[in-house]
Amino acid sequence: MISIIIVDDHPLVGEGVSTMIRSSGYHSVVAICKNAAEAVEQIKALNPEVILLDINLPDTDGIELCSIIRKFNKATKIIGLTSTNEAGIISSFLANGGNGYLLKNMEREELIKAIDEVMSGAIYLSKAANQKILEQFNSVLDAVHARPVLTRREKEILHWLYEGLTGPQIAEKLFLSHYTVETHRKNLMQKLNVNSTQQLIRQALDQKLLN
Amino acid sequence: MISIIIVDDHPLVGEGVSTMIRSSGYHSVVAICKNAAEAVEQIKALNPEVILLDINLPDTDGIELCSIIRKFNKATKIIGLTSTNEAGIISSFLANGGNGYLLKNMEREELIKAIDEVMSGAIYLSKAANQKILEQFNSVLDAVHARPVLTRREKEILHWLYEGLTGPQIAEKLFLSHYTVETHRKNLMQKLNVNSTQQLIRQALDQKLLN
DNA sequence: CAAAAAATACCTGAATGGAGGTAATAGAGA
DNA sequence: TCTCTATTACCTCCATTCAGGTATTTTTTG
Numbered sequence: 001m002i003s004i005i006i007v008d009d010h011p012l013v014g015e016g017v018s019t020m021i022r023s024s025g026y027h028s029v030v031a032i033c034k035n036a037a038e039a040v041e042q043i044k045a046l047n048p049e050v051i052l053l054d055i056n057l058p059d060t061d062g063i064e065l066c067s068i069i070r071k072f073n074k075a076t077k078i079i080g081l082t083s084t085n086e087a088g089i090i091s092s093f094l095a096n097g098g099n100g101y102l103l104k105n106m107e108r109e110e111l112i113k114a115i116d117e118v119m120s121g122a123i124y125l126s127k128a129a130n131q132k133i134l135e136q137f138n139s140v141l142d143a144v145h146a147r148p149v150l151t152r153r154e155k156e157i158l159h160w161l162y163e164g165l166t167g168p169q170i171a172e173k174l175f176l177s178h179y180t181v182e183t184h185r186k187n188l189m190q191k192l193n194v195n196s197t198q199q200l201i202r203q204a205l206d207q208k209l210l211n
Numbered sequence: 212m213i214s215i216i217i218v219d220d221h222p223l224v225g226e227g228v229s230t231m232i233r234s235s236g237y238h239s240v241v242a243i244c245k246n247a248a249e250a251v252e253q254i255k256a257l258n259p260e261v262i263l264l265d266i267n268l269p270d271t272d273g274i275e276l277c278s279i280i281r282k283f284n285k286a287t288k289i290i291g292l293t294s295t296n297e298a299g300i301i302s303s304f305l306a307n308g309g310n311g312y313l314l315k316n317m318e319r320e321e322l323i324k325a326i327d328e329v330m331s332g333a334i335y336l337s338k339a340a341n342q343k344i345l346e347q348f349n350s351v352l353d354a355v356h357a358r359p360v361l362t363r364r365e366k367e368i369l370h371w372l373y374e375g376l377t378g379p380q381i382a383e384k385l386f387l388s389h390y391t392v393e394t395h396r397k398n399l400m401q402k403l404n405v406n407s408t409q410q411l412i413r414q415a416l417d418q419k420l421l422n
Numbered sequence: 423c424a425a426a427a428a429a430t431a432c433c434t435g436a437a438t439g440g441a442g443g444t445a446a447t448a449g450a451g452a
Numbered sequence: 453t454c455t456c457t458a459t460t461a462c463c464t465c466c467a468t469t470c471a472g473g474t475a476t477t478t479t480t481t482g
Binding site for chain 1: 467468469470471
């Protein structure tokens with residue numbers, strides 16, 4: 001009998017998940033919490049073996065809560081739950097101590113399997129989460145393929161912008177007029193289709209244009 | 212009968228794994244490759260359902276090979292194998308299209324389970340790999356201790372700066388005076404010891420302060 | 423060689439950023 | 453209760469950025 005706490009602010013979801021688990025016969029839901037504060041309290045009091053944690057909570061987000069739980073409890077397995085399937089969230093959830101990740105449109109079998117998996121010490125990511133990670137991988141490939149061709153000088157300017165130099169500082173370093181530097185910056189922004197230096201750096205990093 | 216290709220330069224390991232799989236009865240090893248070139252060739256020719264991929268190969272490393280395979284084959288499930296258990300390798304292996312990760316000192320049951328898991332569409336990480344990720348999490352916590360503590364509002368401002376919004380845009384979004392936003396920005400720059408927004412973003416990324 | 427691409431330089435005006443402050447209010451914790 | 457921190461807000465001055473241009477000189481390439 002594995003003891004489980006569910007953390008979700010929607011009663012419907014909490015009850016639904018709880019019913020799924022109970023019907024399996026050999027797991028027991030010991031509490032359903034509606035927010036982070038309540039969850040921390042119940043977890044400390046009941047010390048469950050597994051926590052099913054909604055990522056979108058009213059007070060704190062689930063990733064933060066996961067990190068908070070890990071500060072006082074390293075043994076309990078934490079499985080994230082969301083309706084939307086965001087690749088960025090999945091990885092940061094795992095980085096903050098999560099053991100598994102499920103979408104709310106899961107089947108009962110998948111939920112039970114995920115619980116068994118994390119209890120055995122492995123990490124479980126749902127099929128859909130897996131799919132998302134592959135999509136992310138593909139979009140990286142596409143981005144590399146579609147990336148703009150920068151001239152030598154543009155790469156140089158971009159590099160120094162990345163290093164945090166201002167236009168005039170770069171001009172001085174490269175023995176150019178600051179007007180020239182601004183022209184290159186302007187062209188860079190046009191090529192990467194952004195309208196500020198911040199976004200330019202971000203895009204450049206995303207598209208791996210820096211060296 | 213699931214078709215499997217093993218890629219490993221050590222005959223002993225290749226044969227050992229192969230025996231483990233065959234003994235399960237319902238999986239079939241269709242090829243054992245000793246290097247990346249051979250592997251690519253065999254995968255294209257035999258189109259296996261699962262690839263067991265040694266991360267330490269003589270010619271290319273397994274992560275690179277995984278990425279190469281994904282360029283022409285998105286369906287085949289790829290499970291990484293290593294003797295050493297490096298957290299950084301695990302995450303970059305997954306980011307490059309891997310579906311699972313095992314240590315070579317695994318039990319036969321775990322190998323079979325991992326194959327079943329990835330075939331069903333999930334990602335499987337071994338207990339030890341999981342353990343490693345938790346360790347990495349702990350070291351992140353330690354790093355958190357050493358790096359500056361940002362308030363909730365500061366994190367929020369930092370996030371939108373990272374997204375490329377200007378001071379006034381953030382002010383509008385958060386229903387604040389632009390003066391307030393600039394104050395937070397100023398405090399952030401002081402905490403991270405920099406003197407421009409560019410450098411602020413860089414430092415924040417380096418120190419993993421962005422969520 | 424001729425055309426295209428890259429690099430250079432210049433200008434203006436409006437918006438934004440950065441350094442230097444000051445200060446009131448709300449909330450948490452000792 | 454009192455102190456400390458977080459959050460909010462305000463101000464000035466000057467530097468920098470960004471969006472519009474235009475235009476000349478090199479370099480590359482078909």
